Amino acid sequence: MSAPSDCDRSPGCEAAIGLGANLGDPVATLRSAFDALAALPGTRLLAASPLYRSAAWGRQDQPPxxxxxxxxxxxxxxxxxxxxxxxxxxxxxxxxADDPALRWGPRLLDLDLLLYGARRIDTPGLRVPHPHLHERAFALRPLLDVWPDAAIPGLGPARDLLPGVDEAGVVRLDDGDDRSDRRL
Structure with a gap:
């Protein structure tokens, strides 16, 4: 169920999308995914974070x-x-894949809805905030790059949560992307 939020009082809402890939050409894939996000109807890409390399989370028997x-x-x-x-x-x-053994396995592209304003959503197939966001440096670090004052509903400011996770192995690859501020 979602609670009232800032999104309910204005046309539209700010959202954070986590992007990840470890098969094929992940850098090119993420850049293409930024373009695809910017092209969504009724949507503007406000900011694209720098890219980060990190070890696999959950299953470590796969490429970074x-x-x-x-x-x-x-x-x-x-x-x-x-x-x-x-x-x-x-x-x-x-x-x-529906097979739980393949969960957190290698993938060409993974897009996760991390935040949708201050809403808390728990429906079949969709949980926001993302249930593991506060545990993952590879998501918190780039989130703070694009949304420094982001708050994770029920947990507080993301910047206060980052010191509690291990950032070792999360390496910034570039200085960002020029795909921000696409018009609605």
Whole structure:
């Protein structure tokens, strides 16, 4: 169920999308995914974080990931935004497996809805804030690059949570991207 938030009082909402890939050409894939996010209807890409390399999380028997975060302003409702993210993943060759043994396995592209304003959502297939966001330096670090005052509903400011996670192995690859501030 979602609670009232700042999104309910204005046209649209700010959202954070986590991007990750470790198969194919992850850097090119993430840059293409930023473009696809910017092209979503009723959506503006406010900022694209620098890219980071990190060890795999959950299952370590796979190549390192390249991760980033996109900050969006969108008029899409959370479930519609999630459907759009899944279409972008599929367009980049991602096939989601139902097998739990493959969870957190290698992938061509992974897009996660990390935050949707201050909303808390818990429905089948969608939990916001992302349930592991506060545990993952590879998501918190780029989130803070694009949204320094981000707050994780129920947990507090993201900047206060980062010191509690291990940042070892999260390495910045570049100085960002020029795909920000795309118009609605």
């Amino acid at each position: 990931f390249v991760n980033a975060v996109a900050r969006l302003h969108t008029r899409l409702e959370p479930d519609v935004l999630l459907e759009a993210l899944l279409r972008i993943e599929a367009g980049h060759g991602r096939v989601r």
